[in-house]
Amino acid sequence: MKLSRRTKGFAAVASAAAFALLATGCSGGSSSASSSGSSTDPITLTVTTFGTMGYDDLYKQYEAAHPNITIKATNIDTGDNAKTDWQTKEAAGAGLPDVQAVEEGWLSAVMQVSDQFNDLSQYGANDIKDRWVDWKLKQATDSKGRLIGYGSDIGPEGLCYNRTDFAAAGLPTDRDQVAALFGGDTATWDKYFAVGQQYKAATGKAFYDQSGFLWNAMVNQQKEGYYKTDGTLNVDGNADLKTLWTKLSAATASGLSANQTAWDWGKGKAFTDGTFSTFVCPGWMLGVVKGQVTAAGGDATTGWDFANVFPGGAANWGGSFLTVPTQSKHPQQAADLAAFLTNAQSEAAAFGVAGAFPSVTAAQSDPAVTGTNALSTFFNNAPVGTILAARAKGVVAQYKGPDDSVIQSQVFGPAIQQIDSGKADGSTAWNNAITLLNQLVVNK
Known part of the structure; x- marks a missing residue:
């Protein structure tokens, strides 16, 4: 990932x-x-x-x-x-x-x-x-x-969603109503996953493309992410991150993830065929969505929209x-x-x-x-x-340590693939990530 x-x-x-x-x-x-x-x-x-x-x-x-x-x-x-x-x-x-x-x-x-x-x-x-x-x-x-x-x-983040898919699930399609559906200014990940359960119950389909981008957002929302501001690692023993991981892995285990490969959506097909209906979108990702949809032969009528809401609050x-x-x-x-x-x-x-x-x-x-x-x-x-x-508004730069990208892609990347594919439960995948952390970062 x-x-x-x-x-x-x-x-x-x-x-x-x-x-x-x-x-x-x-x-x-x-x-x-x-x-x-x-x-x-x-x-x-x-x-x-x-x-x-x-x-x-x-x-x-x-x-x-x-x-x-x-x-x-x-x-x-x-x-x-x-x-x-x-x-x-x-x-x-x-x-x-x-x-x-x-x-x-x-x-x-x-x-x-x-x-x-x-x-x-x-x-x-x-x-x-x-x-x-x-x-x-x-x-x-x-x-x-x-x-x-x-x-x-x-990279402030809002929520991309597909109006056509939401309509099929009986959910609101107007972007202001969608923002309210997720909780508006007090939107939480719990609420996001709850709406995802509604969507899956109505359509039988996944809600988000894969768990990695959600995890990235969750980490970025913390005052301190993989590193503390003093430069020390902040992963092993971090109760806040572990709690968020548990929520994410539970939602993924219930079928809300489409288990896509990060950055590979089948030449955009997954954006046009209803494989998933929500997508986390910092500004630059809007260009990615448009490019993917266009590559798959879609256009504005494919139904993607952008709402002023994001689970868990401000994120960059x-x-x-x-x-x-x-x-x-x-x-x-x-x-x-x-x-x-x-x-x-x-x-x-x-x-x-x-x-x-x-x-x-x-x-x-x-x-x-x-x-x-x-x-x-x-x-x-x-x-x-x-x-x-x-x-x-409310976005504050999070300190990024020297191996921040390594932790995201090489430590938690495999763990994300494990929970998305169902090869490991959340607890096992977390422990596997800590093992990789010690191998690739702590004892490198």
């Missing part, structure tokens, strides 16, 4: 947003030259991203405004694979791009070698540091006070940063590009393409986010940007 964010990209940014980018300028950073030459020398900037970040049209805009710059972009399918790529090149001391996208889940590992990244304060960051929500800026600041990353998106899944490794031969130009890709207009445009909810505060109220776009049209004209802004 991989719980890295996003899969493949889709769609194109709205032309109005693209023109707005040209009109508003390209960077809040300094325009001074790097040590490689003058600011007008022809150069190539390499960029490595992952999943769906919505940057393709933005690259074109930047190249048009900077005729001397060519952008060579590499996009890796998942955050987990991007982490492996980064680690391999970082260990080799060569091969890293000028701009490296870093996922929240492995930011802590990056921070352990933060001296391998440029301090963006030396390249214009002090002029634009008020762009971001406070906690996003703090996440990318190392122990020496060096800012090594510009925030792209954050994912969020990325753009960094400039010290291997870059063009650190100033790379920092300028990163600043452009994370300005308000660019983040608003990326949202329209990929659902990546902006970490820049001004972008969160931009009409490109709050108004009609391809995502809102697909989700039954849901005000997706407005909903995500509401879901972002």
